[in-house]
Amino acid sequence: MTKTLFIGLDGATFTVLDELTSDLPGVGVTMPFLKKFMEKGARAKLRSTPNPLTPPAWVSIMTGRSPGHHGIFDFIRAEENRGKIYFTLYDSRDIKTETIWSIASRQNQSAVALNFPITAPPRSINGSLVPGFVPWKHLRRNMVPPELYDRLKTLDDFNPKELAWDFDREKQALEDLGEEGTESWVAYHLPREGQWYRIAEFLLNEDNPDLMAVMFDGVDKIQHQAWAFLDPALLKKEPSAYEQRMRELCLKYFRELDTYIEGLVTQAGPDVQVFMASDHGFTSTTEVLRINTFLHQKGYLHWNETDDSEYSKRREDSNFANVDWDKTLAYCRTPSSNGITIRVAQEPGDPGIPPAEYESFRDGLIKDLESLVDEETGERIITDILKREDYFPGDYMDHAADLTLVLRDHGFVSIRNLEPVVMPRDVPAGTHHPDGVFLAGGKGIAEGVEIDRLDIIDVAPTLLYSMGLAVPEDFEGSVPTSFFSPEHLRFKPVKIKGQTLSVTDGDAEIEEISEDEKDKIMEQLKMLGYME
Amino acid sequence: MENVQHAASTDDIVSRVCSVLVDMTDDWDMDFEGEINRDTFLISDLAFESIDIVQLVVAIEGEFDKRGIPFEQLLMVDGRYVDDLSVGDIADFLSASL
Numbered sequence: 001m002t003k004t005l006f007i008g009l010d011g012a013t014f015t016v017l018d019e020l021t022s023d024l025p026g027v028g029v030t031m032p033f034l035k036k037f038m039e040k041g042a043r044a045k046l047r048s049t050p051n052p053l054t055p056p057a058w059v060s061i062m063t064g065r066s067p068g069h070h071g072i073f074d075f076i077r078a079e080e081n082r083g084k085i086y087f088t089l090y091d092s093r094d095i096k097t098e099t100i101w102s103i104a105s106r107q108n109q110s111a112v113a114l115n116f117p118i119t120a121p122p123r124s125i126n127g128s129l130v131p132g133f134v135p136w137k138h139l140r141r142n143m144v145p146p147e148l149y150d151r152l153k154t155l156d157d158f159n160p161k162e163l164a165w166d167f168d169r170e171k172q173a174l175e176d177l178g179e180e181g182t183e184s185w186v187a188y189h190l191p192r193e194g195q196w197y198r199i200a201e202f203l204l205n206e207d208n209p210d211l212m213a214v215m216f217d218g219v220d221k222i223q224h225q226a227w228a229f230l231d232p233a234l235l236k237k238e239p240s241a242y243e244q245r246m247r248e249l250c251l252k253y254f255r256e257l258d259t260y261i262e263g264l265v266t267q268a269g270p271d272v273q274v275f276m277a278s279d280h281g282f283t284s285t286t287e288v289l290r291i292n293t294f295l296h297q298k299g300y301l302h303w304n305e306t307d308d309s310e311y312s313k314r315r316e317d318s319n320f321a322n323v324d325w326d327k328t329l330a331y332c333r334t335p336s337s338n339g340i341t342i343r344v345a346q347e348p349g350d351p352g353i354p355p356a357e358y359e360s361f362r363d364g365l366i367k368d369l370e371s372l373v374d375e376e377t378g379e380r381i382i383t384d385i386l387k388r389e390d391y392f393p394g395d396y397m398d399h400a401a402d403l404t405l406v407l408r409d410h411g412f413v414s415i416r417n418l419e420p421v422v423m424p425r426d427v428p429a430g431t432h433h434p435d436g437v438f439l440a441g442g443k444g445i446a447e448g449v450e451i452d453r454l455d456i457i458d459v460a461p462t463l464l465y466s467m468g469l470a471v472p473e474d475f476e477g478s479v480p481t482s483f484f485s486p487e488h489l490r491f492k493p494v495k496i497k498g499q500t501l502s503v504t505d506g507d508a509e510i511e512e513i514s515e516d517e518k519d520k521i522m523e524q525l526k527m528l529g530y531m532e
Numbered sequence: 533m534e535n536v537q538h539a540a541s542t543d544d545i546v547s548r549v550c551s552v553l554v555d556m557t558d559d560w561d562m563d564f565e566g567e568i569n570r571d572t573f574l575i576s577d578l579a580f581e582s583i584d585i586v587q588l589v590v591a592i593e594g595e596f597d598k599r600g601i602p603f604e605q606l607l608m609v610d611g612r613y614v615d616d617l618s619v620g621d622i623a624d625f626l627s628a629s630l
Contacts, residue, residue, distance in 0.1 A: 135583055137556075137560055137584060140559065141555070141556065
């Protein structure tokens with residue numbers, strides 16, 4: 001019997017949800033079910049991870065731990081060894097703390113987890129798991145249990161090609177696609193969400209898991225490309241025909257999403273507690289900061305030499321820094337990291353600064369970054385510069401960038417070798433905002449409660465509490481008791497007890513990656529054209 | 533005698549690699565209609581893309597229950613990536629590496 005329904009809405013933000021749950025002239029209420037749900041339930045802004053990004057943020061939701069502890073910081077993981085830099089991809093084996101699926105499973109609770117990132121290769125759970133971010137050709141072999149794929153094939157309209165990530169398409173999230181491309185991009189995500197909904201509906205109905213969790217990621221993707229048609233502040237009073245079509249397409253997506261949410265909540269029944277959360281919010285980015293160009297101008301970074309070969313072009317276009325590794329002292333690895341890595345020599349003679357000079361070097365770098373200002377207003381382009389020991393404490397702090405940058409428009413940096421350093425965008429685009437959403441509804445949830453802000457690490461303890469499980473003592477967040485009615489809390493007090501298992505304790509099959517395997521993955525990435 | 537054992541071992545590896553590929557490509561809508569065997573090529577016959585090779589490496593490691601097989605020695609020759617790989621290439625490499 002399902003106790004808890006968790007609906008993930010990647011990138012959902014109150015800026016949009018409040019608009020779409022309002023009765024707008026000529027439009028009406030786009031998300032009528034969510035409107036009722038929000039009115040009857042509890043809500044709060046949800047503060048994301050210091051770099052509000054999908055992998056670290058969803059893993060914090062899944063583990064109740066911050067990135068310094070769970071170990072996931074970006075899509076891309078990089079390693080440096082004796083002057084050689086290797087780029088690879090984060091996967092589930094890199095998560096160093098226990099997930100709520102595992103915590104529930106070992107207490108004889110069943111769980112279904114659909115479309116959450118960094119869940120492949122899958123660990124066994126007491127229930128079903130379909131990972132997100134996996135190409136359709138490999139989805140079947142990455143499901144838990146192995147026979148799940150054959151069950152799903154019995155569904156009407158089941159189409160793995162629609163369901164799974166198309167990497168070529170998804171990497172266009174931050175590209176300028178033009179009018180036709182943007183329209184096609186948005187339209188592409190409509191049937192995908194329907195696929196995930198039908199699977200969630202099927203497993204909820206057939207298996208009645210104690211915890212039913214599904215993530216809809218189209219919200220994030222559409223907002224990246226179509227933010228101008230969703231942010232109320234950017235809507236034009238007299239839109240062109242294209243702009244009208246785009247607005248209607250976006251509204252259609254959210255109308256359909258509303259019916260999916262309604263379908264799942266209705267099917268779960270009145271006794272189930274329902275939670276919805278996003279990994280981060282959204283806002284407008286109005287300029288591009290070419291951070292590696294700035295670091296080059298300041299003498300920290302030296303570009304790699306390129307030529308006209310296909311290889312060089314492909315390397316230059318990749319989302320991995322293309323710098324001279326013998327001379328560069330500080331650089332940004334990936335646009336999504338918004339971080340600067342300082343190269344510290346591991347041995348005398350290695351590239352990088354001597355370890356003893358780290359603090360003074362970093363202080364100088366911070367001053368240089370602070371000096372980057374808007375020439376007209378004097379306003380700093382980089383409003384916050386986060387030292388990793390302050391924002392990513394934990395066993396895996398060393399995997400974080402030395403400095404994480406918060407830009408004045410919350411944008412992601414560019415790592416391209418282009419000038420000028422700061423370039424205004426022709427039209428504002430969507431980017432991640434630190435404040436996502438956290439909603440609750442159903443039996444035992446306080447009605448009409450609004451808390452200003454909760455933390456992303458509060459989601460996991462809330463879900464475990466809702467399932468009737470104790471919150472592990474080593475969780476960093478807490479259950480927002482204001483979300484629950486006083487009667488519910490009296491009848492069912494929050495219990496804090498026990499510890500999470502280390503990942504190897506919970507699943508002996510998941511081993512540390514050996515050095516040889518790391519090398520192997522690097523080679524695989526070379527095959528993909530991701531690195532030199 | 534040693535050579536005979538080696539040949540048998542390689543045949544077994546060919547068989548297991550073929551099984552992995554048959555399972556992996558089961559629902560791929562490929563034009564390839566023949567039987568996957570030692571002479572089958574990943575890219576020209578099975579229309580593999582780079583991401584599929586990544587997944588194949590993971591699947592082979594699962595099949596042989598061993599991680600850290602130095603696949604870079606198979607994928608790169610003289611600093612350049614190979615254009616294609618046959619099942620036989622993979623089996624010979626595994627036979628020498630396992």
